């Protein structure tokens with residue numbers, strides 16, 4: 001039940017996409033997201049979808065895993081669609097009571113669904129093919145120049161990687177505590193809102209205690225290994241661009257050019 | 267049969283790339299009033315099997331029957347099942363949440379919807395059974411020692427007055443003294459109440475002397491399911507899967523190999539001593 005959350009969940013397999021430098025994937029994902037909102041025409045979106053399909057194909061991650069992430073934001077998509085459908089002014093198509101669906105509204109709603117879907121799946125591809133550690137390494141390196149502005153880039157990256165590392169651990173812990181309380185007759189799925197909120201106490205108290213205990217243990221372990229922050233710290237595996245990374249940049253660039261051309265010409 | 271496990275298989279995360287069967291075609295009968303040891307090394311599927319017995323996990327294949335009724339049937343009352351089959355998880359002290367010990371033990375019976383006097387009566391009785399003195403009832407569970415916390419957590423399940431009590435590695439992470447105390451308490455409980463106890467462990471020494479029956483698990487399958495003597499007779503096979511018979515078994519087998527006519531089936535130190543005495547008195551004569 002709780003395991004359906006794909007966010008920050010890595011899918012272990014071997015593919016070109018998995019082996020790419022995380023900076024390429026971060027930058028590529030960002031550019032891809034921007035490209036989705038650049039122009040509004042069906043050919044452009046088709047191109048974006050084809051590009052994404054090709055990347056998924058190469059990544060060897062089963063398509064099911066991409067869609068898993070969608071479940072969590074289905075609600076958001078529904079709201080966006082509803083608002084777009086009814087609140088866009090324009091030529092009226094159907095009127096039900098005081099609500100009017102317009103031709104422009106339908107168009108907006110359809111494009112919004114396509115964009116959001118591609119956006120979520122696109123970012124899922126990144127998190128599914130990159131280990132959290134790799135991802136934060138890439139982020140740290142990309143944001144490196146901000147250090148000149150006294151932004152604590154290393155500390156932020158470290159915090160992120162710890163947070164990401166804790167997600168599956170805490171999910172597992174939640175699952176365990178939930179089961180342990182269910183074995184004592186606790187009931188998490190029935191009752192009204194107040195009863196349900198109350199039922200969460202036996203789950204949340206042990207969960208917080210365990211989170212603090214783990215955080216404490218981790219801090220101790222880091223101290224014991226003389227961690228003192230980013231100053232003068234070197235990497236065991238520094239990120240170095242290889243040939244396939246440059247090729248990937250070229251591919252992304254080619255995609256962007258095509259997307260812009262499709263937007264301008266069609 | 268109180269519980270009957272019929273050809274049960276279970277797969278975690280169906281469809282994940284690395285998933286393999288955590289349980290593979292398990293068949294078991296668990297009668298009333300029996301002390302059962304469940305042994306297997308880490309990852310052999312012990313915890314997974316135990317969570318099936320009170321309906322926390324639903325088999326991927328196969329069925330489980332409680333008093334002849336399928337527990338995954340739609341109209342089956344799983345809350346009732348969980349009060350009859352009490353499951354104490356590994357590291358149960360991690361589930362404590364109330365402000366004082368007594369209130370925490372009351373949580374289980376309260377969920378069963380019992381009247382207040384009954385709830386408090388059961389909680390007091392359960393705490394007494396695990397040897398927590400009255401002065402501690404009003405203490406915060408987090409002030410207690412590791413062994414005490416664990417006993418409070420066990421009391422939390424006992425207070426539901428189950429007919430079958432499952433303890434998943436109740437001695438894990440305790441020092442030898444805490445371990446002995448917990449095991450002693452479980453034995454006493456068995457003597458007093460005659461409930462069925464399933465004691466899960468990865469160490470034979472924990473269970474060898476007291477249980478009526480041992481179930482050995484390996485890679486999601488049941489390897490042996492028999493009385494202790496019969497199981498320990500396979501001590502070489504047990505070794506191959508990373509388990510060991512009690513040390514007495516090794517000594518007696520070594521003595522036998524060096525020519526003494528001792529009883530290799532002895533599982534306790536008393537039996538071994540008795541057998542040795544017999545042999546030596548025969549030699550002396």
Ligand SMILES: Nc1ncnc2c1ncn2[C@@H]1O[C@H](COP(=O)(O)OP(=O)(O)O)[C@@H](O)[C@H]1O
Pocket residue numbers: 278279288306307308309310311312313314315
């Ligand atoms: N929540 C879970 N999700 C996925 N796999 C699990 C989970 N719990 C246990 N497993 C796997 O199932 C197998 C059996 O585990 P478990 O029943 O915990 O064994 P034991 O209690 O004997 O150590 C192991 O291979 C373990 O990795």
Ligand SMILES: [Mg+2]
Pocket residue numbers: 312313314356434435
């Ligand atoms: Mg276990």
